[in-house]
Amino acid sequence: MAPIGVLQAAHACEIFLKARLAQEHPILIFESLPKSTAECVNKTTGLLDFESLLEKGHTIAYSELPEKVWAATGKKINNIKLYNDFGKLRNSIQHFAAPNRDVSLLTSHFIYEVIDPFINSEWGMCAMDYCDDSEQYEYLIPILAKRNVYFTVSPRMYGGLNELTRLIADGTTKYQREMILRGRLTGLV
Structure with missing residues (x-):
């Protein structure tokens, strides 16, 4: 499995964790939201405009997701050390360069020992x-x-x-x- 597999697995995990938070309430996936200024408010409803949310909202960082999921749902991530180590590997690949080693074993462990138990307990997958x-x-x-x-x-x-x-x-x-x-x-x- 190429280093791109690390990026895909980390991204999939992030999406699953955010999906679980969104089941509780969609706003929970955001770290920061647009302010209630006139340009962010829908003129008809008086609520936050969806386009403004997409442009100015910032979602929770990968590293913060396990605690947010736990706080909102009571569900802890299996093997949090692997989750955090994999996140560091993902950042290294995404922002710097791929390591000079085979990452396929670690990716397999991450998929089947972090993601798999989570999606099974939350959605029966x-x-x-x-x-x-x-x-x-x-x-x-x-x-x-x-x-x-x-x-x-x-x-x-x-x-x-x-x-x-x-x-x-x-x-x-x-x-x-x-x-x-x-x-x-x-x-x-």
Whole structure:
């Protein structure tokens, strides 16, 4: 996975966290808002003009999102250290240069150990269901198993526990046990 994957994963996480805040109230995603001056007010409703909000409003920074989500929803981000470290990597790539190392393992951990638990707990989604390989799980799951990257097992996975067991065969014994337990917990039969 190229460094662009880091940018995409961080951006996806940011969007998910802001979407959750917006479910509570759309204004929560903003750090600062336009002032109630005449040019920012809709003449008909007397409310903040949407265009002004887009032009002059500033949304919450990536680094502040976990605390804002917790304050608004009570939901804490899994592995906050990984979240913060990944944010620093994202900033490095975005503003300076890509590191001279493979970032694919870290990106996999971030997607499946930070984003995946969040979207699962908030909307019942599983990241593995959005892999666009020709064979949805055939390549993804063995790679995650080799890397010992834990993920939420989708109840929609075809083949049940037998298929999961086959696909995670390259993981450690401890990893295999944990993933089979996760499969049972999500109702994979």
